[in-house]
Every structure is written in structure tokens, then in C-alpha cells.
Amino acid sequence: MKDLSDAFIIASKDILTEIRNREVLSSVVVFAVLVIIIFNFAFGSSERAAGLVAPGILWATFAFAGILAFNRSFVMEKEEDCIEGLMTAPISREAIYLGKFFGNTFFILLVQLIVIPVFSLLFNINFFNLELLAITILATLGFSSTGTLFAAMAVNTRARELVLPILFFPIVSPVIIGAVNASALVLEGQSFAAINQWIGILVAFDAIFIVASYLIFSFIIEE
């Protein structure tokens, strides 16, 4: 439907910006790897300890890195009032949300595509299996849906670097708890049935917050 195609036009524009600029990928990926290294100094004293804290480190890192990406996605719309250009175009406000949401999700997944192999290397953990892929996608949708909404809010305040984390971290705590616990169970070798309930929480979060953000977004960007 029209909203989806308009959203794809906007998401493509964001991807094109990244191709022209190469800012997000370089800075966010470097930041993520640095955070992982710091966490490793903090927690990874023994190999056994490293295995226990690995999922936590990974998801905490993506939460911090995600904030950088979400913030930038709306800073670009604030410059030259581009958000007004989007609002005066014959597209719905919901399509604008979807477009930014798709773009942000894509970027986080791209960052994860690079960072997770690096992580696997540094921690000697095999992170490549289907369950972990599912967890990663669900958790990223959760981060991105709320991150997009809150970044749109934060960029309209006088202290965007403060407001975005303060909103983001409490709200995505179920996602972090879910992703970390599910990942830990998978790495222990548990079957899909064991992580069922965690997947359920992630799916519930995504469903509720994608819909809620989609509906509420227009109240944020109107002036």
C-alpha cells in the first residue's frame, strides 16, 4: 500500500545518505567494538567468566550503539527543516515513521553483521545459528521501534544527548532482559523450546511498541 512504498522511498534516502557519507557504519561500528573491548577488560577475566557475560556484553553494546544511530537519523531531518519537507509532501505521518524505522532497523542489522563476527572472534564463541538470528532480529526491531520514536522526541528538546538515553534505556529493558537470557540459553545448547517464553516476550514487545510508536509518532513531529 501507499504508506509502505512511501516508507521505502524514505528509507532508501537514508541508505543513500549513508552511501554518500559513510558516517554511521564507520563511527557506530568502531564505537561498538570499542565498547565490547572495554567490557571485556571489565568482566572477562577468565574464559569461563567471559562465556557467562558474553550475551550481556553484546546486547548492552548494541543498546549504546543503537542510540548513536537513532540520534543521527533525526539530526539529519532537523537540519534545514527537512522534516517539514517530509510533512508537506503527500505522504502520511505514519509513512514517515515507517521510513525512519525501516532505515534504522537496516542500519542496526548492518552494524550487527560486522560486529557479531568480531565479537565471536574476540570471545571465542560461535554466534552463528538460527535461534540467535531470530533473537537478534526481534531485539533489533524492539530497539529500532522505540529508538526511532524517542529520537524524534529528543531532537526537539534542548538536550538531545541526555533525553534520548533517559527515555530509551528504561523502556527497552524487557528487550535487553529477553535478548540476553535467550542468547545465554542458546549458547548453553538449549533447544528452541527452552527459549520459547523469551521469544514470546520479544514478540509481544515488538508488536505493542511498533504499533504504539506508529500511532503516536504524528503527535511528536507536528509543531
Place this chain on the structure above:
Amino acid sequence: MLQGGFMKRKILFALSSVLILLSFYMVLVYVPTEKNMGIVQRIFYYHVPLAWVAFLAFFVVFICSIMYLVKRNQKWDYIAHASAEIGLVFISLMLVTGSIWAKPAWGVWWIWEPRLTTSLILWFIYVAYFIVRGYISGEERKARFGAVVGIIGFLNVPLVFLSVTLWRTQHPPLTIFSGGLEPSMLLTLLVCLFAFNFLYFYLLAEGAMMKEDEYNINLLKDKFARRNN
């Protein structure tokens, strides 16, 4: 708009004062000491109502936020804002009393159990409500953005509770009381619950009125400033 109901507020004030005084008597004198935890257990009679009001207050913020976005009538924002202020105080007190109770009861100041953790997250959501409002200029935008935090925050609370519950089932559960509540304890708890409820509604009524007064004062200030330009 909210100016009417002077009598109602006086009644609420009287009721809450009486009930709170009564609760002091009941908690400190009337109710017997619990056999396992001793005197410190009496905090429970305040801790539970504080928790109840903290969550009730946020529910009110949620409903008023929706009403504000739909109707765009500033009065809904007065109520939401006032409720958030009261809720923040009550939830802070709840967390503090919870800690004071936890140390002698379980030996630790804090435990990551579902109710406490959810309350901690709610505390942060309350704080986010005020930080967002604080860093935005323009009363209409403050109300609008606050409403968004109120709605998203409230939807979040059950999910936090669920995820922490699931997380902590991997650890031994807490027993708060072995056995049920004696009638006298139940009565004391109920009195405290009613007392705090009435206190909340009284504070809410006064608070919302104050917000309206602030708004009207700003209106006058603005007109005065422009006349004297």
C-alpha cells in the same frame, strides 16, 4: 475550570487527615508485632499503599495523556502533570521503605525481584517524564511530549514485570509472609490503603488546580508584558 468543588476538596482533606492519623495509631500501637521480622515489618503497612498509589498515579497519567492527545484540552495536562508529581514522590518513598524493610528482613538493601525491579524502572520513567518536559519550551509541547511519555511508559510496565518475573524464576522465589495475614493486620493494611488513596486524590485535586493557576498567571504575565512593551 477546576475551581469548583471547594467543598469536595475540604472533605477530601479532612478524610485523609483523619485516616492518616488513624493509620499512625493502628500501625504503631494497635497491630501486633509480626513474629518473624519483628518491629521493622510495620513498614509494610506503608510500603504497600505507597506502591499502590505510585502505580495508580501512573495509570491516571496514562489515561489523562490519552485524553489530552485526543481532546487537546489543557485541563487533562494539569491532572496528568500533578499526578506524575505525586506519583514520583510516592514511588521514591516506596523504594526507600522497601529498602529499609529489605535489609533486616532479607539481609540485603536491594533484590532484583519482579515488583521492586518494575518499580525501579517506573521510577526512571517518571523521571524521564519530567526531564522531557523540562528540556522543551512551550507549554503546549510540554503537554504533548509528556503525554507521549505517559502512554509509552505505561504500556511498558507490564512487559517489564513479565520479563523480570521470567528472569527471576531461575532463582528461588521470595517469601514475604509464611501463612496469611491475621485479621488485625489486614485491617491495618486496609486503613493505610484508604488513607493513602484519599491523600492521593486530595493532592491530585489541589495539584491540578495549582497547575491551572500557574497557566492563568502566565497568561496574565504575558498580556502585561506586551502592554508595557
Place this chain on the structure above:
Amino acid sequence: MKNSIEVTNLCRNFGSFEALKNVSLVARPNETLAIFGHNGAGKTTLLKILSTVMKATSGNVLYGGLDMQKDPEKILSNIGVISHRSFLYSSLTALDNLTFYARLYSVPDRNVRIKHLLTAMGLRTRMYDKVGTFSRGMQQRLSIARALLHDPGIILMDEPESGLDNKASETLWQLLNEKKRTIILTHHNLERGYAVANRFIILARGSVFFAPDNKCPLAELEAAYSASLEVA
């Protein structure tokens, strides 16, 4: 014949501040309406409500009889907005920017249209350059090209000539007049605004101060404007 734009009792409050008080106006088809007013009179607020970026507190706006609340996308597809911010992405090239907006507005034969506008605005040679490298005047010219991509019947402009030299201004009006359009613009320069418009409105402190039915003499306009400054 329906009015292009009909504004009825428009009010806009920001908390306690009344930016617009019961503003009513009409823009007839194919006429150019200039809005003047002191700083803070409400000109930009009015334009933002007309372009749907801002919501009115009360009152309504009809476009050719259609209510903005009921069918915004249909109305917006016929409106072009020019502001003093360019709505352009500085990391993208001129071509990228125009292609993006052309897709959003479903412009037919967009490559042809883009090239035509770029040439008309004298930016063809800079087509593959990032907009961040453009001067202020060039950005404004590209912004005009952006607004005209979909050949809108209604144009809303907030201080359109700021940052433009005479030649660029000429081109702007040339392009605007290529087709019959209804134009509402704000202008800080009374003489210049008088020259390009068919009718005027002066806003003062959020209300309509002066709104003659026809194009009155410049002297009358200037007198009214000075009077409006007293009220401010």
C-alpha cells in the same frame, strides 16, 4: 468558482500566547496574495498552518472546498512550499535531493522534469555535487526547483527572495508564472511584495489589520503598514 484557499476564524495558541486570533482570509484562484506584518505578527505561523506543518487550535482551512483534515494527501500533492530553510539534505547531491522529492510526489517523467528545472535554475553543472557545498543562494534556487517539481497549483512561500540575487528572483517568478497558480507569500520588503502581488494582507499581533479587496495604491499600503507597527 471555488476559492483556492479559504481560511475561517483561524486561531493558534502556544500555551498562553495567542499567535493567531480569528484570522480569516481568502485567496482566489490564480491570484498572488502577499502577507505583510511586523516581526512576530504571525505570518510564519499562518503559513505553517496552511502547509499543515502546524495544527490550528481552532478554525479551519479549505483548499478548493476540500478540508485539510479530511484529505490531506490529495491537497498536499498540489501544494509547493518554499521556506527560508531549504528542506534539502546536505550530504546528498542536487540530483539525489530532487529525485527523492520527485518520487515522494510521484512526478511523471521525473528525470526530464528534474533536468529542466536544474537547467532553468542554472544548477545543471552542479547536479552531481553535494548540496552541502552549495552557497546559500544556490541552495535557495535548488529549493525552488524542489518546490516546483510536481508543478503545484498552490504555492506557499515564506520570504522567498531572501538570499536570491536579481537574476535568480527573475527566474523564480518566470517559473512560477509558467502556469496559472495561486500564490501566498510573505515578504519583508513592502515595495517588492507590492510589485509581485495582486492583493495584500497586513497582520498585526496575530490579527488581520488591513485587507483591502483589490490592489490599492502603494502609498495606502505603506500608510497602513506604518499604522500596524504602532499596534505591535
